[in-house]
Amino acid sequence: MNRRRKQRLFAVSAAFVLLAAAIGVMLYSLNDSIDVFYTPSEIHNGKEATGNKPIVGQRLRIGGLVVPGSINRANDSLNVSFDLVDTGPKVKVEYNGILPDLFREGQGIIATGELKTPTLIVAHEVLAKHDEEYMPPELAEQLKGMNQFKPANAKDTKAGQY
Incomplete structure (x- = not known):
């Protein structure tokens, strides 16, 4: 060469x-x-496809429904804590700040934060999802069985309807 x-x-x-x-x-x-999205069930059981669970200290996004009666507000600060659930176990979320106007019990929300313990997330952002007419039939059927949640469209759960 x-x-x-x-x-x-x-x-x-x-x-x-x-x-x-x-x-x-x-x-x-x-x-x-990078923020990986989890549901409360996936935090407890791991992702369905891989079985991967989030580790303590990991940044993540979590989505679920606010459990009725679980909202605790501090009197002297903007601290608030509440439980999130999908179709399985609950996860506690703590947040310090002003919550969105659409935030309420039974409402779907997405929180971005850090996993502090296997069942506690300290959020730095909370987003409330708009009330939507469509709900997947499987989720509507599972929520029908839970007395604490009454999906708005439980009577009309045909796939593809908006």
Whole structure:
């Protein structure tokens, strides 16, 4: 191999190594800002497909229904705690801030925060979902069996209707 080919090979190899290192650094830095979505059942039982459970200290997003009678507000601050449930076990959420106007018992919400214990999430953002007419038939049937929740569209659960 002549000298010119060696220089090209070295330049291409160096560019490839630098590109791989840059991609690795970007992925490593993005790892801290990725929020995986879980339901209360998935926090207790793990994801259905993989069985992966979140670890304490992990940032995550959780979605579920606010359990009626579980909202506790502090008198001297904006601290509020409430329970979330989907079709299984409950998870407690603590939040310090002003809740959205649509937040109420039985309402679907999404909270972004950190898992402090296996059943406690300290949220830094709470979003209330709009009241929607459509609910998947499986979820509506499961919620019908729970006395504490009455889905608004429990009488009309045909798939595909909006």
